[in-house]
Amino acid sequence: MSYEWKNILLSPAATIREALEIINKEALQIVLVVRSDELLGSVTDGDIRRGLLNNLSLVDTIDKVMNKAPLTADSSFSKSTLISLLESKRISAIPILENGKLVGLETLYNLLSKPKLDNPVFIMAGGFGTRLRPLTDNCPKPLLKVGNKPILEIIMQRFIDTGFHEFYISTHYLPDMIHNYFGDGSKWNVDITYVHEEMPLGTGGALGLLPKDIKQLPLIMINGDVLTNLDINALLEYHNKEDSLATMCVREYDYQIPYGVIEKSGNQIIGMTEKPTYKFHVNAGIYVVSPKLFNSVDIDTKIDMPSLLEKHIEKNEKIVMYPLTEYWLDIGQMTEYKQAQKDIISLGL
Structure with a gap:
Protein backbone atom coordinates (compact mmCIF):
# COMPACT_ATOMS: atom_id res chain seq x y z
CA MET A 1 0.00 0.00 0.00
CA SER A 2 1.06 3.58 -0.50
CA TYR A 3 2.96 5.08 2.43
CA GLU A 4 1.36 8.52 1.85
CA TRP A 5 -2.25 7.53 2.41
CA LYS A 6 -2.44 9.07 5.90
CA ASN A 7 -1.73 12.48 4.34
CA ILE A 8 -5.12 12.42 2.61
CA LEU A 9 -7.29 11.99 5.71
CA LEU A 10 -9.66 14.78 6.75
CA SER A 11 -12.48 15.05 9.26
CA PRO A 12 -16.02 15.76 8.00
CA ALA A 13 -15.72 19.26 9.48
CA ALA A 14 -12.83 20.19 7.18
CA THR A 15 -13.58 22.64 4.38
CA ILE A 16 -13.84 22.00 0.67
CA ARG A 17 -10.83 24.31 0.25
CA GLU A 18 -8.73 22.04 2.52
CA ALA A 19 -9.77 19.00 0.50
CA LEU A 20 -8.91 20.76 -2.76
CA GLU A 21 -5.47 21.68 -1.44
CA ILE A 22 -4.74 18.05 -0.56
CA ILE A 23 -5.99 16.80 -3.93
CA ASN A 24 -3.74 19.30 -5.72
CA LYS A 25 -0.74 18.50 -3.48
CA GLU A 26 -0.85 14.73 -3.08
CA ALA A 27 -0.34 12.25 -5.90
CA LEU A 28 -3.25 10.08 -4.81
CA GLN A 29 -5.84 12.61 -6.11
CA ILE A 30 -8.41 11.70 -3.44
CA VAL A 31 -9.39 12.64 0.11
CA LEU A 32 -10.74 10.14 2.63
CA VAL A 33 -13.18 11.50 5.17
CA VAL A 34 -12.75 9.80 8.53
CA ARG A 35 -13.80 9.88 12.14
CA SER A 36 -11.07 8.16 14.16
CA ASP A 37 -10.43 5.08 11.97
CA GLU A 38 -13.99 4.92 10.59
CA LEU A 39 -14.30 5.71 6.89
CA LEU A 40 -17.23 8.11 6.33
CA GLY A 41 -16.71 8.87 2.66
CA SER A 42 -14.35 10.00 -0.09
CA VAL A 43 -13.87 13.21 -2.03
CA THR A 44 -12.42 13.66 -5.53
CA ASP A 45 -12.06 16.80 -7.64
CA GLY A 46 -15.19 15.68 -9.49
CA ASP A 47 -17.17 15.69 -6.23
CA ILE A 48 -15.91 19.20 -5.49
CA ARG A 49 -16.78 20.49 -8.96
CA ARG A 50 -20.31 19.14 -8.66
CA GLY A 51 -20.64 20.79 -5.25
CA LEU A 52 -19.49 24.17 -6.56
CA LEU A 53 -21.93 23.91 -9.47
CA ASN A 54 -24.66 23.38 -6.85
CA ASN A 55 -23.78 26.73 -5.26
CA LEU A 56 -21.58 25.43 -2.44
CA SER A 57 -18.54 27.53 -1.54
CA LEU A 58 -14.96 26.61 -0.68
CA VAL A 59 -15.64 27.29 3.00
CA ASP A 60 -18.44 24.72 3.19
CA THR A 61 -17.61 21.42 4.92
CA ILE A 62 -16.60 18.40 2.88
CA ASP A 63 -19.36 16.22 4.28
CA LYS A 64 -21.65 18.15 1.90
CA VAL A 65 -19.80 16.90 -1.19
CA MET A 66 -18.34 13.58 -0.13
CA ASN A 67 -19.34 10.24 -1.61
CA LYS A 68 -20.92 8.52 1.38
CA ALA A 69 -20.69 5.02 -0.10
CA PRO A 70 -17.25 4.74 -1.70
CA LEU A 71 -16.08 1.43 -3.12
CA THR A 72 -13.84 -0.36 -0.59
CA ALA A 73 -11.88 -3.61 -0.39
CA ASP A 74 -11.04 -5.93 2.47
CA SER A 75 -7.41 -6.21 3.60
CA SER A 76 -7.47 -9.94 2.80
CA PHE A 77 -7.99 -9.37 -0.95
CA SER A 78 -5.13 -10.54 -3.16
CA LYS A 79 -3.40 -8.20 -5.60
CA SER A 80 -5.02 -9.86 -8.61
CA THR A 81 -8.47 -9.38 -7.08
CA LEU A 82 -7.76 -5.71 -6.33
CA ILE A 83 -6.45 -5.09 -9.84
CA SER A 84 -9.54 -6.68 -11.39
CA LEU A 85 -11.79 -4.63 -9.12
CA LEU A 86 -10.06 -1.32 -9.88
CA GLU A 87 -9.93 -1.96 -13.62
CA SER A 88 -13.54 -3.09 -13.82
CA LYS A 89 -14.71 0.06 -12.00
CA ARG A 90 -12.24 2.28 -13.90
CA ILE A 91 -10.86 3.85 -10.74
CA SER A 92 -7.26 4.34 -9.68
CA ALA A 93 -7.47 4.00 -5.87
CA ILE A 94 -9.52 2.10 -3.30
CA PRO A 95 -9.70 2.36 0.52
CA ILE A 96 -8.70 -0.83 2.38
CA LEU A 97 -10.73 -1.94 5.40
CA GLU A 98 -10.02 -4.53 8.08
CA ASN A 99 -12.89 -5.51 10.36
CA GLY A 100 -14.71 -2.43 9.10
CA LYS A 101 -11.88 -0.04 10.02
CA LEU A 102 -9.75 1.96 7.58
CA VAL A 103 -6.20 0.56 7.40
CA GLY A 104 -4.90 1.94 4.11
CA LEU A 105 -5.44 2.89 0.49
CA GLU A 106 -4.29 0.84 -2.47
CA THR A 107 -3.65 2.25 -5.93
CA LEU A 108 -3.66 0.64 -9.34
CA TYR A 109 -0.22 2.11 -10.02
CA ASN A 110 1.23 0.49 -6.91
CA LEU A 111 -0.38 -2.85 -7.70
CA LEU A 112 0.95 -2.94 -11.26
CA SER A 113 4.50 -1.93 -10.28
CA LYS A 114 5.27 -4.93 -8.06
CA PRO A 115 8.94 -5.80 -7.40
CA LYS A 116 10.48 -8.96 -8.82
CA LEU A 117 11.63 -11.29 -6.05
CA ASP A 118 14.20 -13.95 -6.92
CA ASN A 119 13.76 -16.06 -3.78
CA PRO A 120 12.73 -19.60 -4.76
Whole structure:
Protein backbone atom coordinates (compact mmCIF):
# COMPACT_ATOMS: atom_id res chain seq x y z
CA MET A 1 0.00 0.00 0.00
CA SER A 2 1.06 3.58 -0.50
CA TYR A 3 2.96 5.08 2.43
CA GLU A 4 1.36 8.52 1.85
CA TRP A 5 -2.25 7.53 2.41
CA LYS A 6 -2.44 9.07 5.90
CA ASN A 7 -1.73 12.48 4.34
CA ILE A 8 -5.12 12.42 2.61
CA LEU A 9 -7.29 11.99 5.71
CA LEU A 10 -9.66 14.78 6.75
CA SER A 11 -12.48 15.05 9.26
CA PRO A 12 -16.02 15.76 8.00
CA ALA A 13 -15.72 19.26 9.48
CA ALA A 14 -12.83 20.19 7.18
CA THR A 15 -13.58 22.64 4.38
CA ILE A 16 -13.84 22.00 0.67
CA ARG A 17 -10.83 24.31 0.25
CA GLU A 18 -8.73 22.04 2.52
CA ALA A 19 -9.77 19.00 0.50
CA LEU A 20 -8.91 20.76 -2.76
CA GLU A 21 -5.47 21.68 -1.44
CA ILE A 22 -4.74 18.05 -0.56
CA ILE A 23 -5.99 16.80 -3.93
CA ASN A 24 -3.74 19.30 -5.72
CA LYS A 25 -0.74 18.50 -3.48
CA GLU A 26 -0.85 14.73 -3.08
CA ALA A 27 -0.34 12.25 -5.90
CA LEU A 28 -3.25 10.08 -4.81
CA GLN A 29 -5.84 12.61 -6.11
CA ILE A 30 -8.41 11.70 -3.44
CA VAL A 31 -9.39 12.64 0.11
CA LEU A 32 -10.74 10.14 2.63
CA VAL A 33 -13.18 11.50 5.17
CA VAL A 34 -12.75 9.80 8.53
CA ARG A 35 -13.80 9.88 12.14
CA SER A 36 -11.07 8.16 14.16
CA ASP A 37 -10.43 5.08 11.97
CA GLU A 38 -13.99 4.92 10.59
CA LEU A 39 -14.30 5.71 6.89
CA LEU A 40 -17.23 8.11 6.33
CA GLY A 41 -16.71 8.87 2.66
CA SER A 42 -14.35 10.00 -0.09
CA VAL A 43 -13.87 13.21 -2.03
CA THR A 44 -12.42 13.66 -5.53
CA ASP A 45 -12.06 16.80 -7.64
CA GLY A 46 -15.19 15.68 -9.49
CA ASP A 47 -17.17 15.69 -6.23
CA ILE A 48 -15.91 19.20 -5.49
CA ARG A 49 -16.78 20.49 -8.96
CA ARG A 50 -20.31 19.14 -8.66
CA GLY A 51 -20.64 20.79 -5.25
CA LEU A 52 -19.49 24.17 -6.56
CA LEU A 53 -21.93 23.91 -9.47
CA ASN A 54 -24.66 23.38 -6.85
CA ASN A 55 -23.78 26.73 -5.26
CA LEU A 56 -21.58 25.43 -2.44
CA SER A 57 -18.54 27.53 -1.54
CA LEU A 58 -14.96 26.61 -0.68
CA VAL A 59 -15.64 27.29 3.00
CA ASP A 60 -18.44 24.72 3.19
CA THR A 61 -17.61 21.42 4.92
CA ILE A 62 -16.60 18.40 2.88
CA ASP A 63 -19.36 16.22 4.28
CA LYS A 64 -21.65 18.15 1.90
CA VAL A 65 -19.80 16.90 -1.19
CA MET A 66 -18.34 13.58 -0.13
CA ASN A 67 -19.34 10.24 -1.61
CA LYS A 68 -20.92 8.52 1.38
CA ALA A 69 -20.69 5.02 -0.10
CA PRO A 70 -17.25 4.74 -1.70
CA LEU A 71 -16.08 1.43 -3.12
CA THR A 72 -13.84 -0.36 -0.59
CA ALA A 73 -11.88 -3.61 -0.39
CA ASP A 74 -11.04 -5.93 2.47
CA SER A 75 -7.41 -6.21 3.60
CA SER A 76 -7.47 -9.94 2.80
CA PHE A 77 -7.99 -9.37 -0.95
CA SER A 78 -5.13 -10.54 -3.16
CA LYS A 79 -3.40 -8.20 -5.60
CA SER A 80 -5.02 -9.86 -8.61
CA THR A 81 -8.47 -9.38 -7.08
CA LEU A 82 -7.76 -5.71 -6.33
CA ILE A 83 -6.45 -5.09 -9.84
CA SER A 84 -9.54 -6.68 -11.39
CA LEU A 85 -11.79 -4.63 -9.12
CA LEU A 86 -10.06 -1.32 -9.88
CA GLU A 87 -9.93 -1.96 -13.62
CA SER A 88 -13.54 -3.09 -13.82
CA LYS A 89 -14.71 0.06 -12.00
CA ARG A 90 -12.24 2.28 -13.90
CA ILE A 91 -10.86 3.85 -10.74
CA SER A 92 -7.26 4.34 -9.68
CA ALA A 93 -7.47 4.00 -5.87
CA ILE A 94 -9.52 2.10 -3.30
CA PRO A 95 -9.70 2.36 0.52
CA ILE A 96 -8.70 -0.83 2.38
CA LEU A 97 -10.73 -1.94 5.40
CA GLU A 98 -10.02 -4.53 8.08
CA ASN A 99 -12.89 -5.51 10.36
CA GLY A 100 -14.71 -2.43 9.10
CA LYS A 101 -11.88 -0.04 10.02
CA LEU A 102 -9.75 1.96 7.58
CA VAL A 103 -6.20 0.56 7.40
CA GLY A 104 -4.90 1.94 4.11
CA LEU A 105 -5.44 2.89 0.49
CA GLU A 106 -4.29 0.84 -2.47
CA THR A 107 -3.65 2.25 -5.93
CA LEU A 108 -3.66 0.64 -9.34
CA TYR A 109 -0.22 2.11 -10.02
CA ASN A 110 1.23 0.49 -6.91
CA LEU A 111 -0.38 -2.85 -7.70
CA LEU A 112 0.95 -2.94 -11.26
CA SER A 113 4.50 -1.93 -10.28
CA LYS A 114 5.27 -4.93 -8.06
CA PRO A 115 8.94 -5.80 -7.40
CA LYS A 116 10.48 -8.96 -8.82
CA LEU A 117 11.63 -11.29 -6.05
CA ASP A 118 14.20 -13.95 -6.92
CA ASN A 119 13.76 -16.06 -3.78
CA PRO A 120 12.73 -19.60 -4.76
CA VAL A 121 9.35 -20.93 -3.61
CA PHE A 122 9.07 -24.66 -2.83
CA ILE A 123 5.53 -26.13 -2.69
CA MET A 124 5.00 -29.60 -1.21
CA ALA A 125 2.43 -31.31 -3.45
CA GLY A 126 3.22 -35.02 -3.19
CA GLY A 127 0.82 -36.19 -0.48
CA PHE A 128 -1.86 -38.86 -0.97
CA GLY A 129 -4.66 -36.85 0.70
CA THR A 130 -6.07 -40.04 2.23
CA ARG A 131 -8.30 -38.17 4.67
CA LEU A 132 -10.09 -36.53 1.74
CA ARG A 133 -11.05 -39.75 -0.02
CA PRO A 134 -12.98 -40.42 -2.21
CA LEU A 135 -12.21 -36.95 -3.64
CA THR A 136 -8.54 -37.85 -3.91
CA ASP A 137 -8.97 -41.36 -5.33
CA ASN A 138 -8.24 -40.03 -8.81
CA CYS A 139 -7.01 -36.51 -8.10
CA PRO A 140 -4.03 -35.25 -6.06
CA LYS A 141 -5.17 -33.10 -3.16
CA PRO A 142 -3.42 -29.93 -4.40
CA LEU A 143 -5.60 -30.07 -7.54
CA LEU A 144 -8.88 -30.19 -5.61
CA LYS A 145 -10.76 -26.98 -6.33
CA VAL A 146 -11.59 -24.35 -3.76
CA GLY A 147 -14.05 -22.04 -5.43
CA ASN A 148 -13.10 -22.27 -9.09
CA LYS A 149 -9.35 -22.90 -8.77
CA PRO A 150 -7.17 -25.75 -7.51
CA ILE A 151 -5.66 -25.25 -4.06
CA LEU A 152 -2.17 -25.28 -5.54
CA GLU A 153 -3.02 -22.54 -8.03
CA ILE A 154 -4.43 -20.35 -5.25
CA ILE A 155 -1.20 -20.80 -3.27
CA MET A 156 0.97 -20.06 -6.29
CA GLN A 157 -1.08 -17.02 -7.31
CA ARG A 158 -0.57 -15.50 -3.85
CA PHE A 159 3.19 -15.69 -4.35
CA ILE A 160 2.95 -14.40 -7.93
CA ASP A 161 0.93 -11.41 -6.72
CA THR A 162 3.77 -10.62 -4.31
CA GLY A 163 6.43 -10.75 -7.05
CA PHE A 164 7.87 -14.28 -6.85
CA HIS A 165 8.56 -16.04 -10.14
CA GLU A 166 10.76 -19.09 -9.45
CA PHE A 167 8.76 -22.10 -8.27
CA TYR A 168 9.69 -25.67 -7.36
CA ILE A 169 6.96 -28.25 -6.83
CA SER A 170 7.56 -31.63 -5.20
CA THR A 171 5.35 -34.45 -6.48
CA HIS A 172 4.73 -38.11 -5.72
CA TYR A 173 1.05 -39.08 -5.98
CA LEU A 174 -0.42 -38.68 -9.51
CA PRO A 175 2.36 -36.30 -10.62
CA ASP A 176 1.31 -36.22 -14.28
CA MET A 177 -1.95 -34.49 -13.39
CA ILE A 178 -0.03 -31.68 -11.70
CA HIS A 179 2.47 -31.44 -14.58
CA ASN A 180 -0.32 -31.32 -17.16
CA TYR A 181 -2.17 -28.54 -15.35
CA PHE A 182 0.73 -26.23 -14.53
CA GLY A 183 3.24 -27.11 -17.24
CA ASP A 184 6.38 -24.99 -17.11
CA GLY A 185 4.53 -22.04 -15.56
CA SER A 186 4.49 -19.93 -18.74
CA LYS A 187 0.72 -19.49 -18.43
CA TRP A 188 1.43 -17.42 -15.30
CA ASN A 189 4.69 -15.90 -16.63
CA VAL A 190 6.73 -17.81 -14.04
CA ASP A 191 9.20 -20.71 -14.07
CA ILE A 192 8.18 -24.07 -12.56
CA THR A 193 10.62 -26.89 -11.88
CA TYR A 194 9.34 -30.24 -10.62
CA VAL A 195 11.16 -32.53 -8.23
CA HIS A 196 9.70 -36.02 -8.01
CA GLU A 197 9.88 -38.26 -4.95
CA GLU A 198 10.03 -41.88 -6.07
CA MET A 199 9.35 -42.76 -2.44
CA PRO A 200 7.91 -40.24 0.04
CA LEU A 201 10.84 -38.44 1.65
CA GLY A 202 8.99 -36.06 3.96
CA THR A 203 8.99 -32.28 3.72
CA GLY A 204 12.61 -32.01 4.89
CA GLY A 205 13.86 -34.81 2.67
CA ALA A 206 12.37 -33.18 -0.43
CA LEU A 207 14.93 -30.38 -0.03
CA GLY A 208 17.62 -32.86 -1.04
CA LEU A 209 16.04 -33.14 -4.51
CA LEU A 210 16.38 -29.46 -5.35
CA PRO A 211 18.79 -28.77 -8.24
CA LYS A 212 22.27 -27.59 -7.32
CA ASP A 213 21.93 -24.47 -9.47
CA ILE A 214 19.01 -23.14 -7.41
CA LYS A 215 19.43 -19.49 -6.40
CA GLN A 216 21.31 -19.23 -3.12
CA LEU A 217 18.70 -17.08 -1.40
CA PRO A 218 16.33 -17.81 1.49
CA LEU A 219 13.76 -20.30 0.18
CA ILE A 220 10.10 -20.23 1.17
CA MET A 221 8.48 -23.63 1.70
CA ILE A 222 4.74 -24.19 2.00
CA ASN A 223 2.58 -27.29 2.19
CA GLY A 224 0.37 -27.72 -0.86
CA ASP A 225 -2.83 -27.86 1.19
CA VAL A 226 -2.53 -24.58 3.11
CA LEU A 227 -4.91 -21.71 2.38
CA THR A 228 -3.69 -18.39 3.76
CA ASN A 229 -3.44 -14.67 3.05
CA LEU A 230 -0.13 -14.40 4.89
CA ASP A 231 1.89 -11.25 4.16
CA ILE A 232 4.78 -13.06 2.48
CA ASN A 233 6.96 -9.95 2.21
CA ALA A 234 6.67 -9.37 5.95
CA LEU A 235 7.65 -13.00 6.62
CA LEU A 236 10.71 -12.78 4.38
CA GLU A 237 11.73 -9.45 5.88
CA TYR A 238 11.41 -10.94 9.38
CA HIS A 239 13.57 -13.94 8.45
CA ASN A 240 16.28 -11.73 6.96
CA LYS A 241 16.26 -9.42 9.97
CA GLU A 242 16.59 -12.33 12.40
CA ASP A 243 19.44 -13.81 10.32
CA SER A 244 18.25 -17.28 11.30
CA LEU A 245 18.95 -20.66 9.78
CA ALA A 246 15.21 -21.17 9.41
CA THR A 247 11.93 -19.51 10.30
CA MET A 248 8.80 -21.53 11.04
CA CYS A 249 5.36 -19.96 10.78
CA VAL A 250 3.28 -20.87 13.81
CA ARG A 251 -0.37 -20.54 14.64
CA GLU A 252 -1.82 -20.03 18.12
CA TYR A 253 -4.03 -22.96 19.06
CA ASP A 254 -6.38 -22.95 22.06
CA TYR A 255 -7.33 -26.18 23.76
CA GLN A 256 -10.00 -26.23 26.45
CA ILE A 257 -10.15 -29.15 28.85
CA PRO A 258 -13.86 -29.97 29.25
CA TYR A 259 -13.50 -30.81 32.94
CA GLY A 260 -12.43 -29.14 36.15
CA VAL A 261 -8.67 -29.57 36.64
CA ILE A 262 -7.46 -30.39 40.15
CA GLU A 263 -4.18 -29.20 41.65
CA LYS A 264 -2.90 -31.46 44.41
CA SER A 265 -0.16 -32.03 46.91
CA GLY A 266 -0.15 -35.68 47.81
CA ASN A 267 -3.80 -36.51 48.31
CA GLN A 268 -4.72 -32.96 49.35
CA ILE A 269 -6.52 -30.70 46.91
CA ILE A 270 -4.88 -27.29 46.89
CA GLY A 271 -6.72 -25.71 43.97
CA MET A 272 -9.28 -26.21 41.21
CA THR A 273 -9.65 -24.64 37.78
CA GLU A 274 -12.91 -25.16 35.94
CA LYS A 275 -12.50 -26.04 32.25
CA PRO A 276 -9.17 -24.23 31.76
CA THR A 277 -7.97 -23.17 28.30
CA TYR A 278 -4.35 -23.71 27.35
CA LYS A 279 -2.64 -21.89 24.49
CA PHE A 280 -0.05 -23.50 22.23
CA HIS A 281 1.86 -22.52 19.12
CA VAL A 282 1.48 -25.11 16.35
CA ASN A 283 3.36 -25.60 13.10
CA ALA A 284 1.53 -23.84 10.23
CA GLY A 285 3.35 -25.70 7.43
CA ILE A 286 5.17 -22.62 6.10
CA TYR A 287 8.92 -22.05 6.45
CA VAL A 288 11.74 -19.85 5.27
CA VAL A 289 15.03 -21.75 5.10
CA SER A 290 18.51 -20.44 4.42
CA PRO A 291 20.76 -21.88 1.68
CA LYS A 292 22.95 -23.40 4.40
CA LEU A 293 20.03 -25.52 5.54
CA PHE A 294 18.60 -26.64 2.22
CA ASN A 295 22.09 -27.40 0.85
CA SER A 296 22.79 -29.61 3.87
CA VAL A 297 20.11 -32.19 3.00
CA ASP A 298 21.52 -35.10 1.02
CA ILE A 299 19.57 -36.68 -1.82
CA ASP A 300 17.21 -39.51 -0.83
CA THR A 301 17.23 -38.47 2.83
CA LYS A 302 13.89 -39.26 4.46
CA ILE A 303 13.04 -36.67 7.10
CA ASP A 304 10.23 -34.28 7.97
CA MET A 305 10.88 -30.57 8.49
CA PRO A 306 10.27 -30.59 12.27
CA SER A 307 12.82 -33.40 12.70
CA LEU A 308 15.29 -31.62 10.43
CA LEU A 309 14.95 -28.41 12.41
CA GLU A 310 15.29 -30.27 15.72
CA LYS A 311 18.68 -31.58 14.59
CA HIS A 312 19.90 -28.04 14.09
CA ILE A 313 18.32 -26.82 17.32
CA GLU A 314 20.37 -29.48 19.14
CA LYS A 315 23.46 -27.84 17.60
CA ASN A 316 22.33 -24.47 19.06
CA GLU A 317 21.73 -23.05 15.61
CA LYS A 318 19.20 -20.27 15.36
CA ILE A 319 15.67 -21.36 14.44
CA VAL A 320 12.95 -18.77 15.03
CA MET A 321 9.17 -18.75 14.85
CA TYR A 322 6.91 -16.26 13.08
CA PRO A 323 3.40 -15.88 14.56
CA LEU A 324 0.87 -16.08 11.75
CA THR A 325 -2.09 -13.84 12.62
CA GLU A 326 -3.68 -13.72 9.18
CA TYR A 327 -6.21 -16.18 7.81
CA TRP A 328 -4.87 -19.75 7.73
CA LEU A 329 -6.52 -23.09 7.03
CA ASP A 330 -4.90 -26.52 6.73
CA ILE A 331 -7.14 -28.42 4.32
CA GLY A 332 -6.46 -31.86 5.74
CA GLN A 333 -9.94 -33.28 6.23
CA MET A 334 -13.38 -32.95 4.69
CA THR A 335 -14.46 -30.48 7.40
CA GLU A 336 -11.67 -28.05 6.47
CA TYR A 337 -12.29 -28.55 2.76
CA LYS A 338 -15.95 -27.58 3.17
CA GLN A 339 -14.89 -24.60 5.32
CA ALA A 340 -12.50 -23.46 2.60
CA GLN A 341 -15.37 -23.38 0.08
CA LYS A 342 -17.16 -20.90 2.35
CA ASP A 343 -14.11 -18.83 3.23
CA ILE A 344 -12.83 -18.34 -0.31
CA ILE A 345 -15.79 -16.10 -1.15
CA SER A 346 -14.73 -13.41 1.35
CA LEU A 347 -10.96 -13.88 1.14
CA GLY A 348 -10.47 -12.59 -2.39
CA LEU A 349 -7.73 -15.18 -3.02
